[in-house]
Amino acid sequence: MNKQYLQLGGIPIVARTLQVFQDSPLISGIILVIPEDEIPYCRREVVEKYQLSKVLHVVPGGPERQHSVLNGLQALQEHAAPGDIILIHDGVRPFIDEPILQQSIDLAATGVGALVAVQTKDTIKVVQNGAVISTPERSTLWQAQTPQSFRFEQILAAHHQALQEGFLGTDDCSLLERFNGTVKIVNGSYRNIKITTPEDLVLAEAFLGQTAGGRP
Numbered sequence: 001m002n003k004q005y006l007q008l009g010g011i012p013i014v015a016r017t018l019q020v021f022q023d024s025p026l027i028s029g030i031i032l033v034i035p036e037d038e039i040p041y042c043r044r045e046v047v048e049k050y051q052l053s054k055v056l057h058v059v060p061g062g063p064e065r066q067h068s069v070l071n072g073l074q075a076l077q078e079h080a081a082p083g084d085i086i087l088i089h090d091g092v093r094p095f096i097d098e099p100i101l102q103q104s105i106d107l108a109a110t111g112v113g114a115l116v117a118v119q120t121k122d123t124i125k126v127v128q129n130g131a132v133i134s135t136p137e138r139s140t141l142w143q144a145q146t147p148q149s150f151r152f153e154q155i156l157a158a159h160h161q162a163l164q165e166g167f168l169g170t171d172d173c174s175l176l177e178r179f180n181g182t183v184k185i186v187n188g189s190y191r192n193i194k195i196t197t198p199e200d201l202v203l204a205e206a207f208l209g210q211t212a213g214g215r216p
Contacts, residue, residue: 002038003196004091005045009208013195014042015050016094022052026101027087029056029079033072034091036060066168066175070159073152080152085109087147088155088172092195095207096147103186108149113176113183117142118190145188148172154181 004014021027032055034042039058047055059075061068069088076086085108089096100116107114120141126134148171155172158179162169169175173183195204 002035004034005041006195006201008094008195008201008204011050012046013094013204014091015046015052017089017091017096018046018052018055019050020094020096020098020101021087021089022054024098024101026098026105027054029076030054031056031072031075032058032091033061033068034058064168066159066162066172069172070163073156073159076152077156082151082153084152085149086152086155087149089147090194093146093192094195094204095189095191095193097189097192100186100188100192101147104147104149107184107186108151111151111154111182113155113173113181114147114149114186115142115173115183116145116147116186116188116192118145118188118192119143142185144171144173145192145194149186150176 005012008016018030018032021030030052032042032047039060043058046052047058056079057075059071062071072088073086080086085105087101087104104114104116120138120143123138124136124141125132126136150172155176158175158181161179162175167175167178169178177183191207193200193203195201
């Protein structure tokens, strides 16, 4: 079973993530991008079961995350108008909150990419062939999270350019950076974890236990 369907407090992780956007008055629609062979299961066990009415389309992903995002952006073209703000979010980050969504949208509306991130707490080493070659100044290092927010036409153009030039970025902001766009930071939360390991799931259960009623 893919990690997004693992149970967090009795509810699939991806359903908890989607519920944040379903409940937010800031969000008008959702494009859900998943592996093609999972679409029937996801429609039945997530979208329909939890009545996620804002999901406009469930579209198949691509070989890499970047291709999956582009599939989602293309599906959004019939709904988005110039100047609309879109938020690209990991399905396994269920602890994103409304204030961060608001800050991201407000910043992206100024014409820059809005990157939710937190300052790195650990010292980072640059290593080659097992040997440390440098120690970057920790105050300059930030750990990228999601959502990453943009004007729709701006990030779509950056994705198209990356596709044409065969460039594969590490995240969506890296495409805008390469497209000579500006990316600015929205202070994130250390609770906004990406659940990818068994240890992450234990931590997520602890966070969930701190919320009222344990609701998504």
